[in-house]
Amino acid sequence: MDAQAQESFREFVANRSSALLRTAVLLSGGDRHAGEDLLQNALIRAAGRWQRIDEPEAYVRQVLYRQQISRWRLKWPRREVSVGEPPETGTGTDISAAADLKLVMRGALARLTARQRTVLVLRYFEDLPEAEVARILGCSVGTVRSTTHRSLARLRVLAPELAALGGAGRQPSPDPSPVEVRP
Template structure:
């Protein structure tokens, strides 16, 4: 890799690593450390082919998705790890307590989904990819993406009824438990 390629790679990482890390963390069920590892591995793979990559962000995102799929296929069981983490700052406007409660509920619910369900939802709704693109990235049929999306959303509605009814139902703070994420 020559100096110009190295400079281009560093600029890409400086400008896009934050957005890529957000996607990686979501793919890992909210586990920031696992997301950082996922992104780091993707960037290591990309740097070796940097000169031949036409669209670096799409290339790195594709690596992220495929690495996550490979993690699903691991044979050994993964243990859940409790991670105490303060809630992020609430968005401007709105009741801060309600926003924090919703965020915690959604994080718990997303962590309760399988890796495949969570990945399909991240690709469909966070990355805003069409079903065909998600199917191609995951190596499955469009019907599988549709059924997985349907089942995942149904499970989320069961786990977080407040989200299904627009937040009209409130749970007391005493019902919240520690957030568990899987590496």
């Protein structure tokens, strides 16, 4: 890599690494260290091909997605994160409510399978259309739709507190009772 390409790569890393790291952390289930490893590996691949890459951010994001897919296909056992003390609960201010929401969401995402988490991150965090997610994951659009549906349903079961923290104001619909239909 020549000096101009090195400078271009350094500039790219300086400008885009924080956004790419957020995506990598989400893809890795909220594990910052795993997200950093994921991003570092993606940037190493990009550095090796830097002069041939037309759209660097798209290339790095593609590598992130594919590496994460490879990780969950390997079915490695999940490592548990140990902490000295449990996190404190919020004081009820808007800032703490946002922090609580982030913690609950991160915990709920971590309890999903890697595939479910990847589909949700691509669809809602990266705001990609279903067809693009299907292309990235190498599956059909129907698979993306059904996985998204099942993942959101699983999130609702795993973290019902998201409805209360999100402040959406939606009331759960009552259970439908049987209705007799006469011709």
